[in-house]
Amino acid sequence: MRIPSWTANTMRQLAAIAVYLTLCSLLTTVHAAFRGPGKYSGVVIFDRWDTCFLLSGTYITYISEAVKEELRPYAGQAIQIDVTDIVQPMNPGDGRATSYAILGLASDDPSDPIDDQIEIVAEPAFEGLGVPLFDITVKNVSLKSVTVNPSEIGPTLLGVNGGMAFSPSDGKSTAWVTRVNLAPRGPDQTGPVTSTWTLGEKTIYAKFNVEEPCTFNDRFELAAQESMSCRVHFDVPAGEYQFIVGYGGALHQWKSIASNAISFKVDAAGIAKVER
Numbered sequence: 546m547r548i549p550s551w552t553a554n555t556m557r558q559l560a561a562i563a564v565y566l567t568l569c570s571l572l573t574t575v576h577a578a579f580r581g582p583g584k585y586s587g588v589v590i591f592d593r594w595d596t597c598f599l600l601s602g603t604y605i606t607y608i609s610e611a612v613k614e615e616l617r618p619y620a621g622q623a624i625q626i627d628v629t630d631i632v633q634p635m636n637p638g639d640g641r642a643t644s645y646a647i648l649g650l651a652s653d654d655p656s657d658p659i660d661d662q663i664e665i666v667a668e669p670a671f672e673g674l675g676v677p678l679f680d681i682t683v684k685n686v687s688l689k690s691v692t693v694n695p696s697e698i699g700p701t702l703l704g705v706n707g708g709m710a711f712s713p714s715d716g717k718s719t720a721w722v723t724r725v726n727l728a729p730r731g732p733d734q735t736g737p738v739t740s741t742w743t744l745g746e747k748t749i750y751a752k753f754n755v756e757e758p759c760t761f762n763d764r765f766e767l768a769a770q771e772s773m774s775c776r777v778h779f780d781v782p783a784g785e786y787q788f789i790v791g792y793g794g795a796l797h798q799w800k801s802i803a804s805n806a807i808s809f810k811v812d813a814a815g816i817a818k819v820e821r
Contacts, residue, residue, distance in 0.1 A: 580606075580633040580640030586625040586651040586794055588803040589616045592703050593787045596716030599626070601794040601801045603699030603726050606631075607641040607714045615647065623651040623800040634711045639723065641713045654799035657694075662687040665698070665792050665804040670776060675816030677779040677809065678756065681727070681790050685767035693773075695761040696728035699791040700777050702751065704784055710743040721751040721786070727761050727775055737780065752780035783813045785820070 585606045587599025597613035599606040606628075608616060616624075630644035653660045664686050670678040681700065685691050702722035706712055712719040722740050737754035756776040767773060779788075787808045794801025808820040 579636055580631050580638075582628050582631060584625055584648065584797050585628050585642065585645075586623065586796070586798055587801055588623045588791065589619040589621065590789065590803065590806075591617070591620050592718055592789075592806065593785075593808050594703075594705070594717040596703075596706075596714055596718040598714075599624075600699075600701065600789065600791040600803050601796050602697045602791045603724055604791075604796045605639045605701065605720055605723055606796070607639065607716070608645075609641055609643040610715050612643060612645065619647075621803070623794070623802065625649060625651045625798070632713065634713050638711070639713045639720070641715060651794070651798075651800040654793075654795070657692070657793070657799075659793045659800055659802055662691050663693065663792065663802065665790050665802060667788060667790050667804040667807055669807055669809065669817075669819050671817055671819070675814075675818070677781065677786075677811060677817040678776055679779075679788055679807065680774050680776050681804070682772050682774040683767065683792075684772040685769060688769045690766050690768050692764055692766055693761075694764050694793075696726045696763070697793050698727045698761075699723070700725060700727070700753065701789050701791060702753070702779055702781070703787040703789070704751070704781070707744055709749075712742075718787075721781065722753045722779065725753055727755060727759065727777075728763060729761070737778075749782060750780075754778045754780075781811055783811050783815075785810045
């Protein structure tokens with residue numbers, strides 16, 4: 546018996562939902578949360594495709610293409626906005642603000658300050674092998690000891706959108722890997738975390754893993770001017786990408802910081818090359 550096309554499409558959508566929910570259950574930072582109107586904070590990012598979003602540690606709040614220009618003067622700064630309308634294709638999942646008011650610069654969390662204390666630096670570690678490896682370095686730039694929470698360090702991989710099902714972005718790009726962190730994973734959480742996207746009739750996979758050895762504990766201290774690094778690995782199909790890391794903040798209130806962004810491409814042979 547031939548299945549009607551509308552039924553087949555529905556089945557594909559349900560399968561995509563199941564895969565998405567499975568992914569979300571694997572990510573150590575994910576909590577079921579409704580993205581409703583209210584206050585949101587994060588560093589204003591305009592990526593290589595000019596898609597705009599707030600990066601708050603491991604989380605992203607996209608800004609709709611129609612209303613992003615108001616944030617252009619704040620690029621690279623941690624701000625807080627009052628969102629009056631937001632779209633969330635999946636819960637759990639990130640949202641897209643379609644209407645908002647700027648409240649001003651975000652404030653440091655008094656119990657866990659970041660400003661003028663911590664800096665995050667991302668560096669490509671392809672080392673001639675062409676594998677998309679990146680070193681994430683946490684630096685204490687202050688003159689006193691600070692506490693670092695790896696569960697708030699959010700490696701984020703951006704790639705071409707192309708109309709991916711359930712992406713909250715309405716721009717040219719979307720986060721292929723997000724809502725992951727550098728905290729130690731449990732004994733039952735082995736192997737890479739895999740994001741699965743549906744693009745028309747095609748299923749796309751993006752894998753993320755933390756390379757060994759990574760000595761980040763649940764929380765650790767950095768002495769004045771001390772730094773510590775961890776290496777991460779992505780396994781993605783050919784295409785153009787950008788890598789950035791968020792740290793700290795809380796989605797709705799406190800200041801967060803962002804690393805430098807690294808643009809790169811992967812060719813058909815799986816070889817990665819930095820793009821300027």
